[in-house]
Amino acid sequence: MFRLPRLAATATIVAAAFTLLVPTAASAGEPSLSDPRTVAHFSHSAGETPENIALEPDGSANVTLAFARQVVRVDEHGSARLLSVLPEVSNPLTPVYRSAVVTGIVRAKDGTLYVNYATGTSGTGIWRIGPHGGTPVQIAQLPTDSLPNGLALDEKLGVFYVADSARGLVWRVPLKGGTATIWAAGAALQPLSEIARFPAGANGIKIHNGAVWVSNTDRQTLLRIPVRRDGVAGTIETRATGLVGIDDFAFTGQDDTVLAALVTANEVALVRPNGTHSIVLTAPEGLSSPTAVAVLEKQGDKEKTDGQDEPEKQEKRERTVYVTSAAYFAAVRDPNLLTARLEDGEEKGQD
Template sequence: MRHLISTIIALLLLGLFLMPASAVAADMEGDFTGTAVGEAAFDLANSSGCPTPEDTPPGFGITTITDAAGTAGSGGAVSLHSVHCPLATGGITSGQMTFTMANSDEIHGTYTGTATPIPPNIGDPILVTINIALNGGTGRYAHASGAATLDAELVFEGLEDLAWPWEASWTGTVSYGVDASLQFSRSADRSEPVALDGATVNGNLYVFLTPLVPPESGAISGVEFWVGGALVHTECCAPYDMIGGTTDGPATAAWHTPEVPDGEATVTARILFDDGTSQDITATATVDNSTPLPAEWGFGYSMDADRSDARPLLQSYAVSGSVYLFVFPFDPGLSGPVDLYLDGQLIRREYEAPYDLLGGSSDRAGVALDTTTLPDGVHRLSAIAVDSNQQAAVPFVVDNTPSDVETLESFPQPGPEGIAVDPEGNLYATFARDGELRMLDPAGEWTTVTTWEVGEGSGPLGLEVDGAGNAYVAVTTFNPGNHGVYRVTHDGESVRLPGSEAIIFPNDVAFDQQGNLFVSDTVGGAIWRLAPEGAAEPWLVDPLLLGTGEAGYPVPLGANGVAWSDDTLYVANTEQGHVVSVPVNEDGSAGTPLVTSHPQFLFPDGIAVGADGRIYTALIAQSTIAALDPATGALEYFATALDGIDWASSLTFGEGALDPMSLYAVNYA
């Protein structure tokens, strides 16, 4: 029985060393010291099926059951339960044990040890040394690891009593905590997760701890999420989402990375255990929103809740008063929600089109943005399609200063197409669908100067007035009998200029300093010239003047508005969205054309060159008047639909009694 006795003693002492001291380090590794007392009992019926020792009668087996209680160095209570089989020979013990902490978390371990002297004599002390290997458990100890050494002294007093009391002390270390990582998904359902650490990210991300429900969850009282040292959100329950979620559904919000400067960003999930300790799980990602996924949609605005007459909201566009803002076009083909931001702050998540900044329904926007609550100046509207990570943003201007745009006259639709002024201050306007040229005198009286027979979709368009007060009008009728360019006197006498009937689509006209008249051919992609008393002839035919057909009209819309300044002819190309600058050679021929454009220079129609050298343009589809700098490509908006601009088609600077520093424009709508 000597081998049996030594085995039992070693096992009993084993339970004492695993009492862990408290640990608060972020890596969850701490020193373990403590003491414990307990009692070992022996199951002679061998209910656990231990092997029969060689020096015992046949069928005799012993199962050793140990229970102990103690305290760790921090004062935390711990209990031990162990069931093992003693070795048949020698002084070596081996077995497995379970330690239960005060919060019911368990630590599992295996051990080996020695006891000397073996065999002992009654009254001799037995010195026991046991080496413990920790290998998991439950709760926060599900992934525990570590080692400890237990030293004990036991006095052998005989075999009369098979329930032996003992006591021991131990030292060691243990590492424990949640074996988790930070991951992210592009979808609220957390599908296809990717490790956050080392990733390059942009747009909206759903960040969370994985596994979604760690085995240690029973010991976790909450998880704090930090970004760059700032607390973002605290989650009480698994799954632990950085911006919140539900226990049985998707994450409720995404991390909007454009709110973080580009560069390295450290995200920390601080796991709070119910005993007051914590563990940090960190990930460092590179935020790069300099090249987001481009969106095939943008933003629009309307002054009506039903979004009627919606127009694109373009870069640097000015708004005022109450305005409805939304993703444009209304149905951009997205399958998931869209997060809408104003100046970097999440305003609303819209789950289906139309995606309104302040909410709405399929047929009505919910609430108008009261721009008077915002400071005048530049603001930023942005949106992220959550599922696809498409991003769009536009800087726009809030300007609630009183508008200096004045309506001089209103007409029933359709409105005028072209406008010009003469040295006497008379204002001329063409009405394409009525086939009329009208004049407004300084006294405010309108007169119909002349008319043409026109068909559907044609009529008098652009015009110019010479120093003698004669109006030159481009008339497109596609009827050889009256198609071409006309000179119209004050008294209404109308003469078609020779050769102009050959121009496919005469649209606008402009004089140079020598009195040559230049005419744009919108369909032919050309500029024609009529010398004084001469016939029309092609002056420049170039692909830069051709239309693309993208506007969807029956004919392509290329060269449109024309204006002359400093030996250069400027031509607006409607569908290509640019201005062509054509210098004039010494012999009067066309020089090499140059292009000036801007991403927001869309569907230009009539143009006029200002004293500052900029090209003032009626951007007809935007209901906007803007100035394009031909030298730099810079674009500045001057008037919008909020000022009463409604499909402005032509403009001119004042002359004579009309202020030469003011622009005069006509709305075609």
Template sequence: MSTEVKNVSKVLIVTTSHDHFEGANPHPTGVWLEEFAVPYMELLHNGVEITVASPKGGSMPIDPRSLPTPEQDKAWQRAIAASKQTTQLSKVSATEFDAIFLPGGHGPMFDLPDNSDLQQLLREFHDTGKIIAAVCHGPVGLVGATLSDGTPLVKDKVLTSYTNSEEIAVKLDKEVPFSLEERLRDLGAIFIAHEDKADHVEKDGKLITGQNPNSSASIARALVAALNQQLPAIFERTLEAIAPAQIVAEFPVNTFLENLAIAPDGTIFITSYEDGKVYRMTQTGELTDFAKVEGNMAGIVIEPTGDLLVAATLKGKEPTICRIQPTGSVERILTLPEAIFLNGMTHLQGNLYLVADSYKGAIWAVDAISQTARIWLEDPLLARSDASNPFPAVNGIKIYQNALFASNTQRQLLIRIPLTDDGAPGKPEVFLTNVNLDDFAFDNLGNLYGTTHVYNSVIRISPTKEITTIAKAEQGMTGNTAVAFGRTSNDNTSIYITTNGGMSLPPSTGVELAKVVRLEVGVQGE
């Protein structure tokens, strides 16, 4: 079922004018028709106004290997008609459009990489925060594009394209002017390759890319969702194995439960972001106001002494680490004036704790005894791709098997950072893409349990990266924010989930009660 794009969006499709391979065997090529026609028809079906342009204008060449079947010819009739009358690229302006889309085929490999008109358009689309999408060989149009300071447009962007393996499989790796995958990597892109012929789309901020012709329908749907400012449908194919759920506490509507930490005796401490509170809940379910700061409160950990450390932003907008004693008294131990948005926390080693800075794109190391802090790691993978989007970048952080795992919520990434013996960070690497995680926890088998926040579900990610949904809105997961394993013999195979009732993305029925929900997963926590 399609959803019509609101307020009539306009998309520019830029295709090729090049109709043959160069070199000793100049056999015909052009656009791979499916990569043009399927997105064209999807956009048209959703009420989008489309302009098709090419370097020379006129009829675009179609790779003869992609000519349509009779059924496709009928279904793609309007797209095929549009392919015969493209506008000359030099005559279009970025100001007229909301998005640009580059279909593939081998033709673009020859006339798009160095096209100055396309490079200027892409820079303007990027600088004005508009959507850039490309599929298969279409991303070759990005390789010559730079930002105003000369930085390659693709640098530090998560993306995909037709892979080396796929080029070799069709025996055209010696006939293309260069390897597209290698060129993108050389320009600093974070290239994600799936198996040959996989239906695979990557989205990093306003950049959307697809791997091959089989990704044509998926990238079209992703483009429509982006135009409509909808969430990408990243979990639509996820398996389900719903866990037994029990609501153990409820809070008033518009209570933004943010995080939780569980003591060895089973006491649960819960931060409430907007009112700066910590709630204390005993194993018997007794709930009390435990502590409060004048400001906001996010991350929380428990020190060996039983004191709590919390990441707060006090009323003067000061990012601060506070210690809360067992009596509930609050002590400000450290202010971090260079921090922006302190969020998830975890213990590193000794007196050191790590704190995610969601808007700085960094992780701080805080010494709870000396009351000092330093940047432990700052890296593009931890940063936002869109500063105008309030969703946090680096968010949840947890250590498992000599590595720190970190969620980048805005970019829908899970990052793995190797740890040295002395607790220093190695080079961050992308562990998983297309996964919207807020907080997460590991069990002793290596499964990760993650809250998806605005997707209103809890997922399990296996060590082999298979994703299973284990709880949904029906189990009380609307606006779920954090997760932790129980720590007593009565609940150490259960996880506890905090929710805000959908405050970040309200459901159609309105914001719900905030909750703490227990899910039985049958495996002990790490």
């Protein structure tokens, strides 16, 4: 396994206080998680705090290590290879953190990786990394007082969407790089002023079913923002509430069911299209301040006989969930990458 370089300083994060809500019990027939296992561990003292994930087709995970300023690729056996290191900043003035941090990551179809880098300087913005790693190149700059967190890519439209946790808005940036413009803003995206020690508004972000979906950590909400035909943001809709410490999230399939990382609650929640949720992963299963979720689907053949003489082959869907834990708030400081099997309700208990 590649030995990641150690950093001298240990990042210190101050937790915000949240009111815990009782989630709805799991319903029969809905997606569930099984066989959770931790596939890779990182060093919290070295700043190796896993923040976000972008998956390769072979199941490898490209992971940003926020305070180490690194991007690594973890294979299915848990071996990590260093892909890139974002440039050091001598006097970072990053909102909230006061340290340079690499946050959201996405993968283009050609394998190119793009990451958000927050520094409180002109280096704040989107950076490009080649498919096999190497020296990162900044392609877009964001204001120095912004905190780019979640990152989403729409290759069809040729644009990025960036969730800004400090300013509480969504930026839109051309895929080729260049000028960032404010795409969506409003109270629903902003942090809560009363949580002054650790403000975090718009955080995770995904594109799904003709809309940009955004989590707001302080407000404990999951939001949907329709993308109009002219590309302009539609009216912000609140789709779920009471998600304590929601960070980044992922959709389980074609519908609007979501798996959300609850960073301060130390849980992963299954959020249903109607807005209710249940907890599907907890600390005893390996979570340590979960920050992001990703889902990889593979298609395979499954034999089905149905009483016939010759077995009939049908397509079997295999989905794997990846969860990063940064160990920011957990009692057990174990930054790691965890995987689990995602099953449809009717699949559970079947061979």
